[in-house]
Amino acid sequence: MQQTMRWFGPQDSVKLIDIKQAGAAGIVTALHQIPVGEIWSVQDIQERQEIIRNAGLEWTVVESLPVHEEIKRASGNYLQYIENYKISLKNLADCGIKIITYNFMPILDWVRTDHTFINDDGSKALLYNQDAFTYFDVFLLKRPNSENDYSDAEKEKALRFGDQLSEDEKALLFKNVLLGLPGSKINFTAEQILSLLDNYANINNEKLRENLIYFLAEVTPIAEQNGQKLAIHPDDPPFSVLGLPRIVSTEADLKAIFSAVPSTANGLCYCTGSLSADPKNNLEKIIDDYENRIHFLHLRNTIRESETVFRESEHLSGDVKMESIVEKLLILMNKTKTSLPMRPDHGFLHEVDQKTETYPGYSLTGRLKGLAELRGLEMGIAYKLNL
Incomplete structure (x- = not known):
């Protein structure tokens, strides 16, 4: 190779x-x-x-x-x-x-929900947690009609996950999901992402x-x-x-x-x-x-x-x-x-x-x-x- x-x-x-x-x-x-x-x-x-x-x-x-x-x-x-x-x-x-x-x-x-998951040796890895993503989608971003994409059980699990987060941790989750594209250090805002999503309705x-x-x-x-x-x-x-x-x-x-x-x-x-x-x-x-x-x-x-x-x-x-x-x-x-x-x-x-x-x-x-x-x-x- x-x-x-x-x-x-x-x-x-x-x-x-x-x-x-x-x-x-x-x-x-x-x-x-x-x-x-x-x-x-x-x-x-x-x-x-x-x-x-x-x-x-x-x-x-x-x-x-x-x-x-x-x-x-x-x-x-x-x-x-x-x-x-x-x-x-x-x-x-x-x-x-x-x-x-x-x-x-x-x-x-x-897309990942955690960019700094800590491994046993102290190094950090990328991680995707569906409960975290559901919480972001439904309760932080509040995408219109997003609640219809998840079952009641999934939303309940997501809410339990989110209830354990501090305000700083919620802000970090928001930033992690909307990182943008490789080569860019600029995150999407909520307004930007919701407008872009409308284009795919x-x-x-x-x-x-x-x-x-x-x-x-x-x-x-x-x-x-x-x-x-x-x-x-x-x-x-x-x-x-x-x-x-x-x-x-x-x-x-x-x-x-x-x-x-x-x-x-x-x-x-x-x-x-x-x-x-x-x-x-x-x-x-x-x-x-x-x-x-x-x-x-x-x-x-x-x-x-x-x-x-x-x-x-x-x-x-x-x-x-x-x-x-x-x-x-x-x-x-x-x-x-x-x-x-x-x-x-x-x-x-x-x-x-x-x-x-x-x-x-x-x-x-x-x-x-x-x-x-x-x-x-x-x-x-x-x-x-x-x-």
């Missing part, structure tokens, strides 16, 4: 020299300074490439070339935004960048899937012509939040997307953490079913503590049987004569990094620990398989 690390750009507190010295060769990044929907120019792409190359590294994967909300809703100026997306794809191809990650999650990217899973397939039918031929691979990131968590539709959560979702646009340029960012948060997903079967659609690897692990709580765990220990996953991936790469780019996704916040401002899940030490563990696992399995 190609060892890569995500870097949020020149403003990232994690420096390229740190990533270089850790042994990664590839950088996964994006032009976060460009507003969503605007064209990524060749000049802007090359300027970022030069910064990365001067550090002895290479920009190998885009994460993400974001999809404008109007494309997801098929409304407003969406046709122009699709044309802009095509131009950005061509410009990236002209600069030699061939793997493009994106997601189709409405409004919010990944008439969009269900079927309509959102229809809009995704239209988008893919437009941009996939461009990617194919450019020799590029599009890699959609699964929903995180893989179920509805805030009443929003989710359409990249299950094996059935993947089948629908890949069947509708059969080009192998229409592919998957295989994220073990996102997919495993739904225990019904068979991660090994997904590799078998979509071996020619997997273009980028996010390897991380989660532990489901109960039906309503899951948290990030160490990369090699959790509900994901990482040894089996890596073995299947190595066999696949040997079969196809490829080397898929991989990054350790998320990581614990260790004491050494707790005074450094980083995006939750993206501190340096926790990800480097994951990278080292995954590299060692890969080498051991490759030796066992004589690859």
Whole structure:
């Protein structure tokens, strides 16, 4: 596997020299300074490439070339935004960048209710608690009609959870859920999120899937012509939040997307953490079913503590049987004569990094620990398989 690390750009507190010295060769990044929907120019792409190359590294994967909300809703100026997306794809191809990650999650990217869950060793992890989220949705945000999305028992549990929180803890929960997008340190306000949710009032899973397939039918031929691979990131968590539709959560979702646009340029960012948060997903079967659609690897692990709580765990220990996953991936790469780019996704916040401002899940030490563990696992399995 190609060892890569995500870097949020020149403003990232994690420096390229740190990533270089850790042994990664590839950088996964994006032009976060460009507003969503605007064209990524060749000049802007090359300027970022030069910064990365001067550090002895290479920009190998885009994460993400974001999809404008109007494309997801098929409304407003969406046709122009699709044309802009095509131009950005061509410009990236002209600069030699061939793997493009994106997601189709409405409004919010990944969602957690606790960004600083304390592990037994004192390190901190990301956690999702459905009772906390329900409390946020119904009693803090007070989303209109949100009470209809939960049973009486679920609302009672959520209220009991919230009754134990101080005002500061309630404010922190609100901040955690509405963190915004990777690369940004700006939180949504209640007014902003409620206004954005109104835009999706008439969009269900079927309509959102229809809009995704239209988008893919437009941009996939461009990617194919450019020799590029599009890699959609699964929903995180893989179920509805805030009443929003989710359409990249299950094996059935993947089948629908890949069947509708059969080009192998229409592919998957295989994220073990996102997919495993739904225990019904068979991660090994997904590799078998979509071996020619997997273009980028996010390897991380989660532990489901109960039906309503899951948290990030160490990369090699959790509900994901990482040894089996890596073995299947190595066999696949040997079969196809490829080397898929991989990054350790998320990581614990260790004491050494707790005074450094980083995006939750993206501190340096926790990800480097994951990278080292995954590299060692890969080498051991490759030796066992004589690859």
